[in-house]
Amino acid sequence: MMPRGNPLHHPDVPPLTGVTIHAGSTSYEHFIIDQTILIESALQSRAITNPSASVDAKNRIVCLDETYHSQVSLISGCGTGHEPSFTGYVGRGMLAATVSGDVLSTPSQEQIEVALTKVNGKHGILAIIMNHQGDVANFKAAISKFKASGIKTELVVVGDDVGRGRIRTQEHGRSGIAGTVLVLKIAGAFAATGATLDEVTRIAKLTADHVLSVGSAISHVKIPNQSILDKQSDELLATGRFGSETRLGEHQLPGSHRLEVDLPGIVGTMLQELLDWADEDRSFSEISPGDKLVLLVNNLGGLSGLELGAITWEIAIQLENKYGIKPERVYSGTFMSTLNELGFSISLLKIYRTLNWAVP
Structure with a gap:
């Protein structure tokens, strides 16, 4: 027989007491709305x-x-x-x-x-x-x-985001997203060695030129006290079908296109945008099988650690099986969020050695 009382209470855990949320003091999506x-x-x-x-x-x-x-x-x-x-x-x-x-x-x-x-x-x-x-x-x-x-x-x-291609970004160039963190890390470590401003600037530019990123999400961000800019797009993303909007803008902007496929299909499309040399609009990459790479898988803010781990594994499997790429180092975590956006981005950085320093 099922226990009586509130079915949401675990039988071994006392009910939560002493906490009251007054009407109007918070929202269903944020603790702080100001x-x-x-x-x-x-x-x-x-x-x-x-x-x-x-x-x-x-x-x-x-x-x-x-x-x-x-x-x-x-x-x-x-x-x-x-x-x-x-x-x-x-x-x-x-x-x-x-x-x-x-x-x-x-x-x-x-x-x-x-x-x-x-x-x-x-x-x-x-x-x-x-x-x-x-x-x-x-x-x-x-x-x-x-x-x-x-x-x-x-x-x-x-400008590491390859999602929109050359044609759509020819006026202002590619946007910057999570690959920027790798540029900061390498430039910062190099600066700590006592390198000159010219040397650190050169290494930072070289790194920026060889990092590629693309993002995907299944929901737009929710800003406290502000509605989303493209409500119709958000409603589409919130349908019961599992799908993703590839290259979803970091500032509530719509993505370049929608995918209604499972995770392997989404990851496959994202990696293709990063590594497809035949795509003249998006082929920013000079990455080949056997190159030394760093992989950064970034949580855009809304994923659980469990799900991010599974996504990271899927990316690593496809990189090796489809492209012959096994990254030298893999970073997975929240490095650059967009509030609570339910999505992730993939960044690939090609590594070179310069003056006994592992830099792109």
Whole structure:
């Protein structure tokens, strides 16, 4: 006989008591619906989770307390909602500072200018950012102004997303997505060796030129207190059929096309977009069987660890069986989210050796 009472209560676990959610105090999708409170609280958390970091809440900047005395300083920035990118990467061997905008919105030129003043520019400053129009325009303007003051400052823009092809991106270039994290990691580690600004910039550009990414999702992001931009598209994604929208935009933008297939089919299409040399519109890759590669499988924010593990395994199997590729290193986790987007991205980085340094 089934036990009486609430069927949702496990028989060995006492019911939850003492918690009441008042009407209007939260939503069914978010605990915090005020975006200002959400952003400021999340930024302040960086100071307590990273003892070497400090927070300028007014300008939404996270920076190292320790000052670099003998190396190039790296900075980055983007809209909030991509955590841990980039506030989570402030630390020795990576970023000296990062600056954040509103949710999925670029930081202002003024914020960037303040961030530049918070790092040691003695050996130069390198900004590494994703290729999005607002980010590029504001960083370029701030850096141009900063250079005029006599501080050596360079900019590397990462455009690793192959999902839209050359024709659709010919005006502004490919967007930057999770492959940017690999560029930051390599450039940061190289800077820590005491390399010059010119050397670190060259390595960052070389890495950016050899990293390819593509993403796929089965839902759009849900921004607190804001409806999705393309409600019809979201309703299509929310149908009972298992499907995916390939190259779903990181900022609520619709994808390049929809797939109504299972996971192996979705992964197969994504890898084809990354590695199909016959596709003149998308063939950015120079990857061949036997090349040394790094694979980064990125959770866009809404996947469980269990599901991400299964997806990573499927990607690895197809890479080896279909393309003869067995990555030298595989990273799987949440490196660049888009709030709670239910999806993942795949990044492939071709590795070269330069001056006894494993870099692309």
